Amino acid sequence: MKVVVLGCGRSGAALTLMLASRGHEVTVIERSPDALRRLGKKPEAEIVIGNGLDMDVLEKAGVAQCDAFLAMTRGDNTNLMAAQVVKKRFRVSKVMVKVADPVRAEAYREMGLYCINASALIAGLCIDHLVDAPFRPINEYNVLVEELRI
Amino acid sequence: MYVIVVGGGNVGFQLTKRLIARGHEVLLLEKDPRQAVKLSETIGDQYILSGDGCELHVQKLAGFGRADVVVAATGEDEDNLVVSQLAKGKWNVERVVARVNDPEHESVFKDLGIDDTVSATRLIFNLIDQQLETDDVVPVGALHQGHVEVVEAVLSHRSPFVGKAVREISLPTDTFLVWLSRDGTGMTVSGETVFAGGDTVVAMVPVAQAEELRDALTSGT
Numbered sequence: 001m002k003v004v005v006l007g008c009g010r011s012g013a014a015l016t017l018m019l020a021s022r023g024h025e026v027t028v029i030e031r032s033p034d035a036l037r038r039l040g041k042k043p044e045a046e047i048v049i050g051n052g053l054d055m056d057v058l059e060k061a062g063v064a065q066c067d068a069f070l071a072m073t074r075g076d077n078t079n080l081m082a083a084q085v086v087k088k089r090f091r092v093s094k095v096m097v098k099v100a101d102p103v104r105a106e107a108y109r110e111m112g113l114y115c116i117n118a119s120a121l122i123a124g125l126c127i128d129h130l131v132d133a134p135f136r137p138i139n140e141y142n143v144l145v146e147e148l149r150i
Numbered sequence: 151m152y153v154i155v156v157g158g159g160n161v162g163f164q165l166t167k168r169l170i171a172r173g174h175e176v177l178l179l180e181k182d183p184r185q186a187v188k189l190s191e192t193i194g195d196q197y198i199l200s201g202d203g204c205e206l207h208v209q210k211l212a213g214f215g216r217a218d219v220v221v222a223a224t225g226e227d228e229d230n231l232v233v234s235q236l237a238k239g240k241w242n243v244e245r246v247v248a249r250v251n252d253p254e255h256e257s258v259f260k261d262l263g264i265d266d267t268v269s270a271t272r273l274i275f276n277l278i279d280q281q282l283e284t285d286d287v288v289p290v291g292a293l294h295q296g297h298v299e300v301v302e303a304v305l306s307h308r309s310p311f312v313g314k315a316v317r318e319i320s321l322p323t324d325t326f327l328v329w330l331s332r333d334g335t336g337m338t339v340s341g342e343t344v345f346a347g348g349d350t351v352v353a354m355v356p357v358a359q360a361e362e363l364r365d366a367l368t369s370g371t
Contacts, residue, residue: 053228055254077204077228081258088261103206104232107240150206 002066004029005045006052006082007073011098011118013038015072020044027061052082058090068094076101080108087113106144116142154179154217156203156233157224158189161249161270165223167193177212179203204232206240214241222248227255234264276357299360300328300352301367307347308370317341321366322359328352 001024005016008030016039019026027046030036036047050057052073063069069086071079076099083097097115099105105115124141128134151174155162158180166178170193179199180186186200201208203224214220220237222230230248237243248264250256253272260267276299305311311319316327316339327339331350337343345351355363 053252053255055258075228077226077232081228081231081262084262085258089258101205104204104236107206107236111235111239150210 001025001068002062003027003068003070004061004063004066004086006069006071006079008035008038009072009074010038012070012072015070016043016045027066029057029061053078053085055085055089058082058086063090063092066092068092068096071095071097073098074100076104080104080113083113102144103148103150106149117144120145151175151218152213152216153177153219153221154203154212154214155221155223157222157229157249158182158185158198159223159225161225162221162223163189163193165221166197170197179208179212204229204236206236209236209241214243217241217243219243219245219247222246224249225251227251227259231255231259231262231264234259235262238263297357298354299357300354301360301363302350302352303364303367305345305347305349305351305367306370309345309347309367310369311345311367312347312370314345315341316343316345319345321353322355322362324356324359325363326354328354 003019003024003026005012005026005028008016008028012028016026016028027048029048029050029052031049031051033049036043039045048057048061050060052058063086069083069092071083073079079097079099083095086092087095095114097108097113099108099115099117100119102117102120105117109115120143121141125135128136153169153174153176155166155176156179158178162178166176169176176197177199178189178197179201180189181202183200186198190198199212201211203209214237220233220243222233224230227250230250234246234248237246245266246264247266247268248259250259250267250269251271253269256267256269256272329352330337330339330343332346351367353363
């Protein structure tokens with residue numbers, strides 16, 4: 001599978017390394033060359049230096065031909081904008097977005113975007129482990145807790 | 151009218167000041183607490199809310215639900231997009247205006263459901279571009295997101311328009327002659343208005359036809 005990852009922070013880099021080790025063809029877009037050290041000395045991924053909201057950069061990374069796009073920067077809004085552009089303009093069917101704000105994640109989930117909220121996932125996993133309950137399918141963790149609902 | 155402005159940089163600040171002067175109910179959202187304090191001291195803290203305008207609970211506190219207009223005026227396009235999409239999608243705000251910093255993003259915003267964008271870069275670029283093309287025709291302003299030009303020209307005494315009525319001359323499609331000034335006196339223009347040499351003519355024209363209008367108004371010079 002050809003995958004484009006936006007952001008080479010901790011989660012983007014981990015994702016890139018795991019995908020590459022499983023034999024997928026990965027291109028990572030990152031604005032700061034410093035961050036690429038997270039990929040090790042001989043990265044097995046294609047690297048495009050640039051801003052993921054720049055259409056030229058997205059094109060250069062080959063989003064038009066990719067099977068999946070994952071927006072993993074630490075900026076929720078950057079991730080949300082890039083993911084929507086890739087989905088709408090480049091017609092990529094599998095698009096996933098990392099969103100740190102659980103309320104914003106829920107709002108965009110309602111608009112049809114696949115948003116992952118790490119804090120909800122971790123909290124759910126911790127609680128299940130704490131009470132010795134079996135782990136559940138991911139979508140059951142990836143929801144907004146009622147208390148935060150607006 | 152209740153207007154919420156998101157982003158207390160220069161654009162948001164100047165806009166808020168003017169809206170207050172017009173007598174509107176205005177709230178300016180600024181996410182940097184220090185900048186919010188500075189703004190409060192300048193225009194009064196009843197007009198400022200310190201908080202991230204991209205967060206739904208801040209939006210709720212600000213009263214997005216009853217806003218007539220939301221303006222996303224931050225310096226970051228991705229933030230302006232999210233503010234606009236939430237204002238429209240979650241709060242059903244009637245009118246949402248987004249500032250777009252990268253002109254390339256105007257069409258992106260449109261694709262993502264935000265039609266009402268303003269790009270200062272585009273406006274300034276259009277103005278400079280027009281200024282470079284000719285000095286006889288002065289672009290007074292660019293309207294409708296830079297798609298309409300307002301131009302001003304002085305008719306030469308040898309212009310083919312001199313001595314003719316407006317209805318007799320042919321101008322590019324959708325040109326609108328707004329106003330004419332003769333010997334320091336201004337007048338509105340009708341089909342019967344007859345041009346004289348030295349008249350200053352003000353016209354509105356779609357950008358695509360601007361070149362053609364410019365040529366027409368300066369012929370005979």
